[in-house]
Amino acid sequence: MSTAATADASSSGDTTEGSVRLLTLQSEDGEVFEVKETIATQSVTIKGMVDDDCATSTIPVCNVTGRTLAMVIEWWNKHEIGAVSNEKELKEWESQFDTIDDKSDRDDVYDLLMAANYLNIPTLLDCCTSAVAEAIKGKSTDEMREFFDIKSDFDEKEEDALRKENQWAFEN
Amino acid sequence: MNRVSRGRDMRRKGDFSLPDDVMTDIFLRFPIKKLAQLRCVCQSWNQLITNQSFVESHINQSTSKACILYLPHCLLGLYSETQEFGLYPKTNQFVLVSKTNELSLPDLKPAKICNPPFATELMDWNIIGSCNGVLCLCNNSDRSLIYIRGILPLTSIQPSQDHSVNTIYVT
Numbered sequence: 001m002s003t004a005a006t007a008d009a010s011s012s013g014d015t016t017e018g019s020v021r022l023l024t025l026q027s028e029d030g031e032v033f034e035v036k037e038t039i040a041t042q043s044v045t046i047k048g049m050v051d052d053d054c055a056t057s058t059i060p061v062c063n064v065t066g067r068t069l070a071m072v073i074e075w076w077n078k079h080e081i082g083a084v085s086n087e088k089e090l091k092e093w094e095s096q097f098d099t100i101d102d103k104s105d106r107d108d109v110y111d112l113l114m115a116a117n118y119l120n121i122p123t124l125l126d127c128c129t130s131a132v133a134e135a136i137k138g139k140s141t142d143e144m145r146e147f148f149d150i151k152s153d154f155d156e157k158e159e160d161a162l163r164k165e166n167q168w169a170f171e172n
Numbered sequence: 173m174n175r176v177s178r179g180r181d182m183r184r185k186g187d188f189s190l191p192d193d194v195m196t197d198i199f200l201r202f203p204i205k206k207l208a209q210l211r212c213v214c215q216s217w218n219q220l221i222t223n224q225s226f227v228e229s230h231i232n233q234s235t236s237k238a239c240i241l242y243l244p245h246c247l248l249g250l251y252s253e254t255q256e257f258g259l260y261p262k263t264n265q266f267v268l269v270s271k272t273n274e275l276s277l278p279d280l281k282p283a284k285i286c287n288p289p290f291a292t293e294l295m296d297w298n299i300i301g302s303c304n305g306v307l308c309l310c311n312n313s314d315r316s317l318i319y320i321r322g323i324l325p326l327t328s329i330q331p332s333q334d335h336s337v338n339t340i341y342v343t
Binding site for chain 2: 106110113114117125126129130132133136137141144145147148149150151152153154159162163166169170
């Protein structure tokens with residue numbers, strides 16, 4: 001652990017685990033997590049709070065449920081610098097995000113995307129947007145509407161015109 | 173991912189609506205052909221994809237990778253921000269020809285557009301050059317120019333009387 005973190009922790013007098021300062025995060029539904037500062041600052045939002053000395057009490061993580069926050073923390077733990085020596089292992093673990101096979105996968109990725117966006121976690125955001133892009137790559141217009149739960153809001157004339165303009169993209 | 177039952181659901185069941193900046197991140201991963209399909213999904217996607225700032229971002233991203241545009245009559249134009257090449261088919265293989273070298277294309281996966289919207293209009297055109305993703309073609313017979321820019325509509329202009337090159341911006 002970096003000496004900077006140690007010094008910071010001893011001067012602020014916050015909860016520590018060994019020499020590591022712990023931050024307290026509270027999910028929208030009230031679940032409380034204690035997370036090492038060195039891990040949680042993978043979130044640009046949280047890092048900003050720490051830098052501004054605003055992370056001394058419980059940090060409310062609005063719009064993120066405890067279940068999702070637990071997944072985010074798992075991501076942080078796996079991606080802590082120096083924590084995973086085996087690059088291959090990390091890639092394998094990350095590959096679970098590559099496929100969105102069913103509804104629950106889709107919902108998990110959605111929740112993670114919203115959390116990654118809110119907390120500004122670039123690596124997680126990148127992984128999840130890539131998963132969504134992969135999932136819709138081969139989908140037809142109707143299948144995409146189904147995936148995103150979108151109803152077409154074009155009137156018939158508009159849709160026909162747009163289809164005609166982009167006809168080439170639908171041909172093999 | 174673990175599948176413990178979901179806590180309080182914060183959104184309408186089945187909803188997958190994401191903020192525009194997240195959708196932009198997703199859309200930027202697609203080639204133009206897929207974007208043209210995505211435009212037909214709903215109004216907001218169509219607006220997002222044809223939005224000037226999205227187009228700029230997509231161009232900046234794709235020009236660093238190099239794009240290949242298929243033209244009929246054995247001519248393929250490859251354009252990137254800094255270099256221009258001609259790309260010609262040669263015995264079932266495409267050969268990339270620059271001013272100095274002939275390069276084979278083992279690693280290049282041409283994003284071939286089989287039926288570009290303007291196929292029939294490009295019978296007799298030469299690539300003049302490209303800049304910021306705008307490709308300029310010149311007609312061999314009447315010297316008119318066309319400019320092509322990504323997913324936005326094709327624009328063509330007739331030559332001026334003295335055949336000087338006109339400058340237009342595709343918007």
